[in-house]
Amino acid sequence: MSTVVALxxxxSSIAGVELKTARERVTLAKAAVEPLPPGLVHDGEIVRPDELAAEIKRFWRTARFSGKRVRLGVANQRVVVRTIELPFLDDDRERRAAVEFEAAEQIPIPPDQTVVDSQPVLRFANEAGERERHVVVAAHRDMVDGLVATVRQAGLQPTGIDLEAFAILRALLPPPMVIDEGSSDTPAVAVCHVGAEVTNMIVSVDRRCHFTRLVGFGGSHLTTAVAERTGLPIEEAEAVKTACGLLGDPLDGWDADTVAEVRHALALGARPLVREISRSLEYYRSQTFARPIGSLVISGGTSLCNGIDRYLQQGLGIPVVLGDPAGQLDSGGGLTPDLAARAAVALGLALDAPERS
Ligand SMILES: Nc1ncnc2c1ncn2[C@@H]1O[C@H](COP(=O)(O)OP(=O)(O)OP(=O)(O)O)[C@@H](O)[C@H]1O
Ligand SMILES: [Mg+2]
Structure with missing residues (x-):
């Protein structure tokens, strides 16, 4: 049996998931989410490492995760993701060298300052012959080093770091059926993980990432919109936002005028999200290899905002569904919808662990 923990x-929060694998069955052993004090992490980057290390240490102890080994994710402006296209190469070494060469051309950071990873996402043929598309991820080395140092300061041992977007796809979408893999009929699925400050926008085919972009929008912007409209302080605006949501039945304990005001503020405040998702989908659709987009799957804390699925569906004109990370586990007992939405990244990070298989 093996155990993997990811953070x-x-x-706004720290989420952790512990998975156990025994006889090829993957079981959720623990999942936890705790709020973080504001200001320790901003737009996906660590701002106050010492305080964050203390919080991570406390979180790990309280949730009673096993061991000290941990997998981590990154998504911020210091990670560059590009798609490159190359002639198909059978030889792994030649292919790696070609990807590295092309990546160095396309990524605007000196190679000695980056940590680069890549994965093939699509093989196809055109008039130039057999081709392959790769997603290349280049992270600033000092950002990655800073994350590793903070987690070590918390007494833990980082064993792997992955792009959040890849983890989100593993958490929310089933692995492709082998028989369908590579089929040109498979539609694309868009995935949008909306947190407190950032949104991971992804378009995938067969669970592979064909496009991803990090958008500087999240639930904190909705809270601010509510605070500005109602004049309430941020903490109260957060509570009333969560209680009202965008749609739904009238609520006990809130007068109808306040609910209407809050919903109006949320509807206006969420417009940039619709705009950014639309832009991403349009960009994807403009590429020669694009497939029709069948649906949008949402996750992250802000996906819990009542009615946001219907709101996005109306704005985007494609079906929108709430992601269900428990679907990727053989036994996901204990994963409530709230935990599932907020721990999706951690779950996807834990699903990747090579030590599991
Ligand atoms: N029921 C709910 N209704 C509306 N918003 C909610 C609800 N539950 C959580 N949220 C919002 O979700 C956000 C937190 O989500 P999450 O835990 O995914 O963010 P995070 O990972 O801390 O942030 P980020 O990834 O952006 O750095 C907050 O803005 C919070 O207000
Ligand atoms: Mg997040």
Whole structure:
């Protein structure tokens, strides 16, 4: 039996998931989410490492995760993701060298300052012959080093770091059926993980990432919109936002005028999200290899905002569904919808662990 723990350190919260694998069955052993004090992490980057290390240490102890080994995710402006296209190469070494060469051309950071990773996402043929597309991820080395140092300061041992977008796809989408893999009929699925400050926008085919972009929008912007409209302080605006949501039945304990005001503020405040998702989908659709987009799957804390699925569906004109990370586990007992939405990244990070298989 093997055990894997992964942490997702966000701007408003820290989420952790522990998975156990025995006889090829993957079981949720633990999942936890705790709020983080504001200001330790901003837009996906660590701002106050010492305080964050203390919080991570406390979180790990309280949740009673096993061991000290941990997998981590990154998503911030210091990670560059590009798609490159190359002639198909059978030889792994030649292919790696070609990807590295092309990546160095396309990524605007000196190679000695980056940590680069890549994965093939699509093989196809055109008039130039057999081709392959790769997603290349280049992270600033000092950002990665800073994350590793903070987690070590918390007494833990980082064993792997992955792009959040890849983890989100593993958490929310089933692995492709082998028989369908590579089929040109498979539609694309868009995925949008909306946190407190940032949104991971992804378009995938067969669970592979064909496009991803980090958008500087999250639930904190909705809270601010509510605070500005109602004049309430931020903490109260947060509570009333969560209680009202965008749609739904009238609520006990809130007068109808306040609910209407809050919903109006949320509807206006969420417009940039619709705009950014639309832009991403349009960009994807403009590429020659694009497939029709069948649906949008949402996750992250802000996906819990009542009615946001219907709101996005109306704005985007495609079906929108709430992601269900428990679907990727053989036994996901204990994963409530609230935990599932907020621990999706951590779960996807834990699903990747090579030590599991
Ligand atoms: N029921 C709910 N209704 C509306 N918003 C909610 C609800 N539950 C959580 N949220 C919002 O979700 C956000 C937190 O989500 P999450 O835990 O995914 O963020 P994070 O990982 O800390 O942030 P980020 O990834 O952006 O750094 C907050 O803005 C919070 O207000
Ligand atoms: Mg997050």
């Amino acid at each position: 997702d350190i966000g701007s």
